[in-house]
Amino acid sequence: TIYGITPTYARLAQKADLTRLSQTLMLVRNFHWVIIEDSETKTNLVENLLKESTLKYTHLNVKTQKSKHSTASGVEQRNAALSWLRDHLRQVEDKKGVVYFMDDDNTYALKVFDEMRKIKKVGVWPVGIVGGMRVEMPLVTDGKVTGFNAVWKSFRPFPIDMAGFAINATLFLNHPEAKFSRKVQSGFQESEILKYFTTREELEPLADNCTKVYAWHTRTQKPSITNPKKLKTPPIPDDHIEV
Amino acid sequence: TIYGITPTYARLAQKADLTRLSQTLMLVRNFHWVIIEDSETKTNLVENLLKESTLKYTHLNVKTQKSKHSTASGVEQRNAALSWLRDHLRQVEDKKGVVYFMDDDNTYALKVFDEMRKIKKVGVWPVGIVGGMRVEMPLVTDGKVTGFNAVWKSFRPFPIDMAGFAINATLFLNHPEAKFSRKVQSGFQESEILKYFTTREELEPLADNCTKVYAWHTRTQKPSITNPKKLKTPPIPDDHIEV
C-alpha cells in the first residue's frame, strides 16, 4: 500500500487542486489517501470530495498553532497522519507499505508511484520546478547518491523537496519517535524526518538513477477577485455556490 | 465521443500541466483528445506524453502568427483542430459527439464530462475562479438561461469562459464557416464561436441548473529560476533532463 499524506487548507483554489489530485490518485493501485485538514473541524467540502471519489481514504483534521517563532505549515497535519499510520499498521495484517508526503497543489505523474514500490528503506528522485531550479535532483554515481543538485539552502542535510522521497512504512513502527518539528527553519522539514531513517549514502536512487522527473512542485496562482462594492452593477451574491 | 480541443505551448510547467490533465482524461469514457502545439514542429515532449498515456488522441501543430494588431493565443490552434474535426466527422460512421475547448492549465472534474453528454446543441455551466469572480455563471429561471453573473466585460455577447460550454459536434458540419478569429478583442473568442450555433435564449443550462462548479480556470504560477551565473557554486547543468 502507498500511503499518501496530504495536508490541506481552505482557500479559493482548494477544491480545484484537490479535485485534480484525487483524479490522478484514482489511477493508482493500492493507494490510501490520508488527508488532514488544517482546520478546527472537518469541512463538508473535503468530506464530500473524498466520499464522491473512488479512493480509499482517511480524513483527519488539526489546526496549525501559528506562533511568532514559527510559520511552518503542514507539521501538525503530517504528524497527525503519522500517529494514525502507526495505530493503523499495528492493527493490520499486511504492514507492507510506503509513505509519501504529497502537497495538495503539486503534480504527480503515475510513474512516480511505480518507482516507490521498489523502495527498501528510503527512495529518492528528482523534483521539477522547485528551489529556484528547473529540477532539484540527487546526483548518482555507480548507482549510489553522491551529491545533490540544489541551489536553495544547499547546506540542508538532505537538500530534497518533500515530493522527492518516500519511506518504507514499517520504519515508522521501528522509530516511534520520528516526526516533523515546528522548531526547524524553513526547508528543513525533509531533513528532519529523513534523519531518523537513513543517511545520504544509504538513499536509494530511483527514476532511472534520478534522471527522470515524475513529480513537480507546481503552485496554483492565487486568484484575484474584484470587490463587488467597486462595481456599478454588482453581480448576484454567489456564496451559496461551492467553488 | 467527447472531443477535447487543447492548444498548448512550451514553458517550464507545460509537462506538469499536461501530465495532470491527461491523467484526468484517462478516466473519461469515449474521449478523444485533440492537442495542438503552438510551434513550428511537433515536440518529442508532447508526442511521448501522448504515446505513454492510455488516451485516444490526435496530435497537431501550428504556430501562432503574432502581429502588433492581435495578441490572441489559441486561435490558429483551435481552428486547426476544427478543420481536423470536420474531416474526421465526414469520414466516420458515428458522427455523434460533443466539442469542448479545454485549456491545458485548467481543472476539470469528471462530472463536467457527464454533463456535456446531455447536450442537444450548446450546453453551459459555471466556471470557478475566473473573470475576477469566485464563479462566473449563467443565471437560470424556470430551466432557461435568463442572464449571466459576470463582472469582467459583462457586455460580451456571451459572457462565458471557454471552459463553460460545449457544442454538439455535428453542428460543425452544418456550419463549415464557424471558426475563431484573430480580429476580436480579448474575451470575445467564446462569443465569436458561439454566435454561429446558438442564442442566449437557446443555451441549455447544465450542472444542476448552473448551480454546480465542475470546471475551474486555474493557472499555474510561473516559476522563478535562479540564474546559475549568480551563484558561487553553480549546479551541474541539467539541460539533458526533461522537466
Ligand SMILES: O=c1ccn([C@@H]2O[C@H](COP(=O)(O)OP(=O)(O)O)[C@@H](O)[C@H]2O)c(=O)[nH]1
Ligand atoms: O496554512 C497552511 C498552508 C499550507 N498547508 C498545506 O501544506 C502543504 C504545503 O503548502 P503550500 O503548497 O502552500 O507550500 P509551498 O507550495 O510554498 O511549498 C499543502 O498541501 C498545503 O495545502 C496547510 O495545511 N496549511
Ligand SMILES: O=c1ccn([C@@H]2O[C@H](COP(=O)(O)OP(=O)(O)O)[C@@H](O)[C@H]2O)c(=O)[nH]1
Ligand atoms: O502563446 C500561447 C499561449 C497560450 N496557449 C494555450 O492557449 C490556452 C490558453 O492560454 P493560457 O492558459 O495561458 O490563458 P489564460 O490562463 O490567461 O486564460 C492554453 O491551453 C495555452 O496552452 C498557446 O497555445 N500559445
Ligand SMILES: [Mn+2]
Ligand atoms: Mn505547494
Ligand SMILES: [Mn+2]
Ligand atoms: Mn490558463
